[in-house]
Amino acid sequence: MIKVRVYVEHKKGIVDPQGKAIKLGLENLGFLDIANVLTGKTIDVDFKHDNTQKALEDTKNMCEKMLSNPNMENYRIEKIN
Amino acid sequence: MKAGVIRFAGSNCDFDAYNVLKDVFKFKTDFLWHKENIKEKYDIIILPGGFSYGDYLRPGAIARFSKVMEDVQKHLLQGRLIIGICNGFQILCEAQMLPGVLMRNKNMKFICSKQNLKVENSELSKKIGKNIINMPIAHADGNYFADNNVLEKLSEQNRIILKYSDQNGNTDRIYNPNGSSNNIAGIMNESKNVFGTMPHPERACDDFNSINDGKLFLESIFELYGRF
Numbered sequence: 001m002i003k004v005r006v007y008v009e010h011k012k013g014i015v016d017p018q019g020k021a022i023k024l025g026l027e028n029l030g031f032l033d034i035a036n037v038l039t040g041k042t043i044d045v046d047f048k049h050d051n052t053q054k055a056l057e058d059t060k061n062m063c064e065k066m067l068s069n070p071n072m073e074n075y076r077i078e079k080i081n
Numbered sequence: 082m083k084a085g086v087i088r089f090a091g092s093n094c095d096f097d098a099y100n101v102l103k104d105v106f107k108f109k110t111d112f113l114w115h116k117e118n119i120k121e122k123y124d125i126i127i128l129p130g131g132f133s134y135g136d137y138l139r140p141g142a143i144a145r146f147s148k149v150m151e152d153v154q155k156h157l158l159q160g161r162l163i164i165g166i167c168n169g170f171q172i173l174c175e176a177q178m179l180p181g182v183l184m185r186n187k188n189m190k191f192i193c194s195k196q197n198l199k200v201e202n203s204e205l206s207k208k209i210g211k212n213i214i215n216m217p218i219a220h221a222d223g224n225y226f227a228d229n230n231v232l233e234k235l236s237e238q239n240r241i242i243l244k245y246s247d248q249n250g251n252t253d254r255i256y257n258p259n260g261s262s263n264n265i266a267g268i269m270n271e272s273k274n275v276f277g278t279m280p281h282p283e284r285a286c287d288d289f290n291s292i293n294d295g296k297l298f299l300e301s302i303f304e305l306y307g308r309f
Contacts, residue, residue: 014184
């Protein structure tokens, strides 16, 4: 069975308030060398079949239609098994 | 006049919108269930506030693929009024019936307060009879974002309807509660029949709440852009 992982990331220049808050927290913990923290999402999709090409194509379609919003996000797809 | 209020799984301002349409505006009003097609024609369809699908993935991202949205698209093409309030605005953006996206508030907080708003669209402010109105806001994802081309187009075409402001209509950045581009709180589509607003006009429609600017706002949209 194919497993595909989708990474959804903020586009360059889009403010990531969650990342900024995490950076502040880490600095409070004493990690003072941090230039930037960016958050994102991972979404794992398990398929019922073994057809890699179809799984990757379908996942791309899922990203374009629903899993990411092109106004603010980029996505990357990776086969994980 | 016939109005419909869509109920998504997780809508929670559906009764507010329903009561206002029925009792304040005296429209024949129905609830519309997200899993079903819309069987009749409605002059106005409201997508109410709430947390459809728990705001999972992104607010509105899953609700936009509800069965009912196919018929919202048909109503749109027929020039009927579609108004999205708060989560409804987010759904309309996700469905690309309005441009841009509503991101997490810049300060990461859920904001619940009365908000001064500048009525930016001149047609609308003339109809309302004033440039500054006050309506409640209650959201965690109201940070409107669109690229510069879209923002310029919205401005050029007089399609920004509301901007966050102070009580004098100043739209400086300090009066922006959520980080939205150009203080945008509400917009309309090119054909002037789809409206999205983060503030809640349906919560400002009676004397009991001591603000009824929401009633003026909705009434003006109905009269200016409705086809009744």
